[in-house]
Amino acid sequence: MAKKIFDEIEIIKEISSILKDQNLSEIEIEREGVKIRVQNQGLQASQANQIISSVPTQPIPFVNSPQQEEQNNTAPVKQESSKYVKSPMVGTCYLSPEPGSKPFIEIGKKINKGDPIIIIEAMKTFNTIPSTETGIIKNIFVTEGQPIEFGEDIIEIE
Secondary structure (H helix, E strand, C coil): HHHHHHHHHHHHHHHHHHHHHCCCCCEEEEEECCCEEEHHHHHHHHHHHHHHHHHCCCCCCCCCCCCHHHHCCCCCCCCCEEEEEECCCEEEECCCCCCCCCCCCCCCEEEECCCCCEEECCCEEEEEEECCEEEEEEECCCCCEEEEEEEEEEEEEE
8 A cells, every 4th residue: 555655656746747847737647546636836826927917907997788787776675564475496587477478477466375476497397486475566576587596585565
């Protein structure tokens, strides 16, 4: 066993030498079921510094896309007195039963417990998500085709 460890150390030394001689950032070999990877951290750091020093130092203005502007301007504010229906799963959110059809929910409409509010696609399965509350829809927190997380607010009901 000690012989094998010694051989691996010798291989690493040889690879390191090749890295320096050939000006490489990393090298990986596999021999007799043993995989060895050697990286030249110093070279990677100097390459990164060269890249950073070649980047212009003038500030680049940040511009929101029209879609980002719309989302920023229409982000609903949560109210303490309201009830919220949360996502029971992770997936992709759809607001209507099929593309181009009328959405399940609209702001200002009455909804009953058990009414469908969205469809969440997870692993190629489409799951209709029912409302867990009854009331008037005050806000919709999701958009068509957006990824949705478990526990994320879907709608606000008063």
